Amino acid sequence: MIKITFPDETVREFNSGVTAYEIAMSISEGLARNAVGAVVNGEHYEINRPILENSNVKIATFNDDDGKQMFWHSSAHLMAEALQEIYPGTKFGIGPAIENGFYYDVDLPEDTKISSEDLPAIELKMKELARKNSTYDMSESSWDEAYQYYTKSGNEYKVELIEGLKGQKITFCKHGNFTDLCRGGHIPNTGLIKAVKLLSVAGAYWRGNSDNKMMTRIYGITFPKQKLLEEFIVLREEAERRDHRKLGKELELYMITPNIGGGLPVWLPKGTIIRRKLEDFLKKELLQRGYQEVITPHIGNLNLYKTSGHYPYYSESQFSPIKVEEEEYMLKPMNCPHHHQIYALKPRSYRDLPLRLAEFGTVYRYEQSGELSGLSRVRGFTQDDAHIYCTHEQLKDELINAVELTQLVFRTFGMEVTTRLSFRDDSEDKYAGDPEVWEIAQKEIKEVADMMGLDYFIGLGEASFYGPKIDFIVRDAIGRKWQLGTVQVDYVMPERFELEFMGSDNQKHRPVIIHRAPFGSMERFISILIEHYAGNFPFWIAPVQVSILPIGQNQNEYCENLLKQLKDLGYRAEIDTRSEKVNRKIAESEQMKVPFSIIAGQKEVDSNTVSLRRHGVGDLGSKSIEEILNMFAELNIPGGE
RNA sequence: GCUGAUGUAGCUCAGCUGGUAGAGCACGUCCUUGGUAAGGACGAGGUCACGGGUUCGAGUCCCGUCAUCAGCUCCA
Numbered sequence: 001m002i003k004i005t006f007p008d009e010t011v012r013e014f015n016s017g018v019t020a021y022e023i024a025m026s027i028s029e030g031l032a033r034n035a036v037g038a039v040v041n042g043e044h045y046e047i048n049r050p051i052l053e054n055s056n057v058k059i060a061t062f063n064d065d066d067g068k069q070m071f072w073h074s075s076a077h078l079m080a081e082a083l084q085e086i087y088p089g090t091k092f093g094i095g096p097a098i099e100n101g102f103y104y105d106v107d108l109p110e111d112t113k114i115s116s117e118d119l120p121a122i123e124l125k126m127k128e129l130a131r132k133n134s135t136y137d138m139s140e141s142s143w144d145e146a147y148q149y150y151t152k153s154g155n156e157y158k159v160e161l162i163e164g165l166k167g168q169k170i171t172f173c174k175h176g177n178f179t180d181l182c183r184g185g186h187i188p189n190t191g192l193i194k195a196v197k198l199l200s201v202a203g204a205y206w207r208g209n210s211d212n213k214m215m216t217r218i219y220g221i222t223f224p225k226q227k228l229l230e231e232f233i234v235l236r237e238e239a240e241r242r243d244h245r246k247l248g249k250e251l252e253l254y255m256i257t258p259n260i261g262g263g264l265p266v267w268l269p270k271g272t273i274i275r276r277k278l279e280d281f282l283k284k285e286l287l288q289r290g291y292q293e294v295i296t297p298h299i300g301n302l303n304l305y306k307t308s309g310h311y312p313y314y315s316e317s318q319f320s321p322i323k324v325e326e327e328e329y330m331l332k333p334m335n336c337p338h339h340h341q342i343y344a345l346k347p348r349s350y351r352d353l354p355l356r357l358a359e360f361g362t363v364y365r366y367e368q369s370g371e372l373s374g375l376s377r378v379r380g381f382t383q384d385d386a387h388i389y390c391t392h393e394q395l396k397d398e399l400i401n402a403v404e405l406t407q408l409v410f411r412t413f414g415m416e417v418t419t420r421l422s423f424r425d426d427s428e429d430k431y432a433g434d435p436e437v438w439e440i441a442q443k444e445i446k447e448v449a450d451m452m453g454l455d456y457f458i459g460l461g462e463a464s465f466y467g468p469k470i471d472f473i474v475r476d477a478i479g480r481k482w483q484l485g486t487v488q489v490d491y492v493m494p495e496r497f498e499l500e501f502m503g504s505d506n507q508k509h510r511p512v513i514i515h516r517a518p519f520g521s522m523e524r525f526i527s528i529l530i531e532h533y534a535g536n537f538p539f540w541i542a543p544v545q546v547s548i549l550p551i552g553q554n555q556n557e558y559c560e561n562l563l564k565q566l567k568d569l570g571y572r573a574e575i576d577t578r579s580e581k582v583n584r585k586i587a588e589s590e591q592m593k594v595p596f597s598i599i600a601g602q603k604e605v606d607s608n609t610v611s612l613r614r615h616g617v618g619d620l621g622s623k624s625i626e627e628i629l630n631m632f633a634e635l636n637i638p639g640g641e
Numbered sequence: 642g643c644u645g646a647u648g649u650a651g652c653u654c655a656g657c658u659g660g661u662a663g664a665g666c667a668c669g670u671c672c673u674u675g676g677u678a679a680g681g682a683c684g685a686g687g688u689c690a691c692g693g694g695u696u697c698g699a700g701u702c703c704c705g706u707c708a709u710c711a712g713c714u715c716c717a
Contacts, residue, residue: 103712115645116711202712203644210714214644217712245710250652258690258708310717316642317716334717368642368715369708377716464717483716515717 003054017050021188024059034061036187036224037070044070044185046138062224072097074136074186075126075193075222076104081178082125083218087112092180093157093206093215100232100479101221105204107157108216119198119218126196133191134176138184146170146181157206193222195229242477244530245374251535253526254375263372263379265523274529274542275522279360281412282384282518285405291358291386296338298362302328304337307496309432313465319366319379335361336515339387340497343511348501353511354390354398360522361385375527376482382522388514389499395512399448399470399487406472406485406518415532417472417484419454421445422462432465433492441489442468466492472520477531484520484528489513 001013004023014023020038024031024047038045039058044066051057060067076095079102083090087108095104108114114122141149143166150158158181162170173182175190187193197220204217223229240246248254253271260266267275283293302321305311310333311318321328332338339357348355362382371377390398410417423442424431431438445468449456456470463469472485490513493499500508519525529541 113645117646200711201645204713205643208714210643214713216644219712256709262708308717314717336717363717365716370642370644370713371715372709466717488717 002051004051005054005056007056007058014051016052019048019050020045020057020059021047023051023057027059031059031061034063035059036062036067036192037185039066044073046136046184046186047188049138049184069097070185071187071192071224072102072222074190075196075220076102077136077173077175077178077180077182077186078126078129078190078193078222079122079198079218079220080104080106080180081129081176082122084178085129086122086125087114091155091157094161095180098219101199101219103204103217103219105206105215105217107213114201114216114218116201119201122218123196123198123220126193129176130190130193130196132176133189135189136173136175136186138182138186139172139174141170141172143167143170146172150181160207192224195223195226197221197229197233236478239477239479242531242534243374244376244476244527247530247535248375248527251530253530256374261379262369263367263377265375265378265380270542271526274526274537277541278519278522278525278529279384282409285408286356286358286386289356289401289405290354291356294339294342294357294359296332296335296342296359296361298332298364299329300332300338302330304341305330305333308337308340308493309465309496310334310337314365317366317368319364331364332361333365334363335359335383335385336387336493336513337497339385340493340499340513343387343389343499344497348389348511350391350501350503350509353501354388354394356386356388358384358386375523376476376480378521378523381524383517384519384522385515385517388516389494389501389511390514391501391503391509392512395444395489395514396448396451398514399445399489400452402487402514402516402518403448403452403454403470406487406516409485409518410472410474413529413532415474415528417474418481419449419456420459420462420471420473420483421449421456422459422464422469422471424463424468425461427461430461430465431463433467433495437491438468441491445470445489464488464490466490469515474528476528482524482528484525485518486516486520488515490515 002016002018003011004014004018005011012026014026020040021032021035023038024035035047037047037060038049039060040051040055042056044060045051058064058066060070062068062071073096076097080092080095083092083104083106089109090112091107093105093107095102143162147159147162150162161181171182171184173180173184173186175186199219199221201216201218203214206212206215221229221232223232248271251270252268253274254265254267256262256265286293299322302311311330314333318333319331321330323329338361339359342357343355360382362380364380367377367379372379388398388402421442424438428435449470454470459471462471467488467490469486469488471483473481473483475481491510493513494510499511499513501511503509529537533541
């Protein structure tokens with residue numbers, strides 16, 4: 001007998017060799033029917049795989065993540081089988097489940113190309129194979145056998161994978177006429193896959209290394225019910241409607257034109273209002289938190305970046321230096337060295353610290369052409385940058401303050417973020433500075449994160465070359481992850497720039513630098529903001545044009561009255577010019593009711609307004625003056641008076 | 642940078658296997674109008690991304706460049 005522990009901690013005894021299916025049956029027939037697999041001690045098990053030892057067991061259905069992973073991983077196998085039938089001679093790489101679906105990396109026979117037009121045919125074949133109800137059967141072989149098998153069949157990819165498993169038993173999975181090297185974790189049979197949608201086809205380097213051959217990656221998703229697929233498609237379409245590139249164009253927030261340059265966004269009047277609003281919001285916070293604003297040039301002497309070490313590290317992704325007589329200048333790819341020069345301006349005392357220098361600094365990085373994307377990834381962007389120069393004793397407090405500020409930003413906009421502690425990995429040439437100091441810096445970051453109760457994960461290899469950081473990551477409408485806010489600890493630059501302060505002991509010391517940017521990049525942040533609100537911004541960020549229909553006989557009086565009162569409240573409000581025409585006309589013919597528009601929602605300080613009327617965002621229907629005034633009175637304006 | 646796809650009026654797009662461009666919305670003028678993306682008439686708008694090539698003839702086929710999109714790689 002073995003002891004099986006369930007997720008709710010209950011323990012029951014079963015005969016050794018019991019399968020997850022039998023366990024599920026013993027709980028309920030429905031569970032057994034819905035079970036697609038099991039999680040046994042954290043490992044994905046087929047439902048009919050014998051369990052031999054005391055184990056923690058969770059029955060997996062499509063409703064939980066493990067079940068989905070098994071379902072989609074099995075679907076990847078099914079797609080491979082279909083590909084093998086349609087394109088004989090295809091070599092298979094790896095085919096894992098991902099967050100939404102699965103992919104398979106394949107090396108197609110020579111002269112064969114797959115484009116999105118070919119996907120429906122593959123889908124059909126998959127459905128046809130699925131209907132055969134083939135079981136997924138696992139089998140074992142020795143390492144040598146497996147190695148021989150793939151060497152003979154000429155699949156260098158599987159050979160490479162097997163080489164990485166040297167000395168271990170190799171498992172295969174077979175269904176229908178398809179056998180694949182596989183660790184396991186499949187659904188019982190192909191018949192469970194009822195709905196299939198292949199999403200896209202793209203290139204992907206073998207093992208994610210750009211030196212390797214590029215394989216063809218086919219993405220897909222499957223469901224046990226057609227209805228689930230339909231829901232998925234609707235969700236995707238809704239997400240696409242929020243895409244900031246689409247909304248940014250429709251709302252005339254920004255433009256990008258090759259006449260100026262790819263990845264160089266131009267802020268249009270309406271987008272500029274939003275951006276200024278965000279800047280004002282943050283500036284106000286910065287002043288309260290003891291930051292001082294500075295302004296530095298957009299270019300700097302190349303030597304500056306040689307000193308910082310950025311130049312050799314990132315020479316690939318920088319605009320070429322500008323040569324003027326004997327000097328070379330670079331468009332600044334970051335603000336740090338400029339701020340360090342401000343620190344180095346004069347002798348600093350411990351009494352001056354922490355020194356917090358802030359700047360909305362525009363930087364230029366020559367990102368790879370294939371990387372550019374709307375406002376998310378650009379070649380010129382503005383960081384809400386600041387560098388805090390402090391003593392080692394002050395470090396933790398300053399880190400906490402910086403993290404809190406970042407949290408305030410995301411809280412204000414109601415954005416969901418994940419927090420990553422970005423640490424270094426083992427590779428030595430990627431990082432500058434003393435590994436022991438790194439160790440200390442990472443420890444300090446972790447302590448701060450724990451002290452603040454942050455819900456974080458650790459990303460090894462995600463650090464900057466000069467130090468570890470805390471990154472705040474959000475998702476865009478289509479689910480892609482982007483780093484926004486960042487707080488970084490840096491012991492390297494103070495050394496390189498020989499920054500010092502005089503301590504109370506009358507000795508010179510090195511300060512520690514915190515690099516931090518709560519928004520990260522104004523461009524990227526706004527891209528997320530647009531999608532977050534689906535263009536329907538709160539009034540304090542972007543005023544909307546509202547159409548208001550006065551009811552009653554004295555519409556002119558109504559308009560005048562409303563305008564006056566809104567102005568008294570501090571809002572800009574005016575009759576829309578087009579409606580004014582209608583209004584005038586109707587006045588001439590002595591009509592009683594007219595539709596007209598006011599533009600409102602903007603405090604008097606700004607000279608422009610954003611019209612979002614076309615999206616119906618500001619369409620408030622018929623309102624009495626009291627209702628409208630109440631609405632504006634209730635506007636919550638973070639950072640406002 | 643790599644793989645694949647796309648690039649036609651301000652926007653969204655149509656244009657079959659080559660015979661020199663269309664629609665809806667938007668825009669302008671006029672008319673109509675007591676209702677939430679108002680209706681009608683007329684009008685203006687395009688060296689079909691750019692540059693080569695094949696052809697009697699290219700938006701349509703081929704090559705190159707640029708840009709955009711999906712993904713990979715990268716991201717101070």
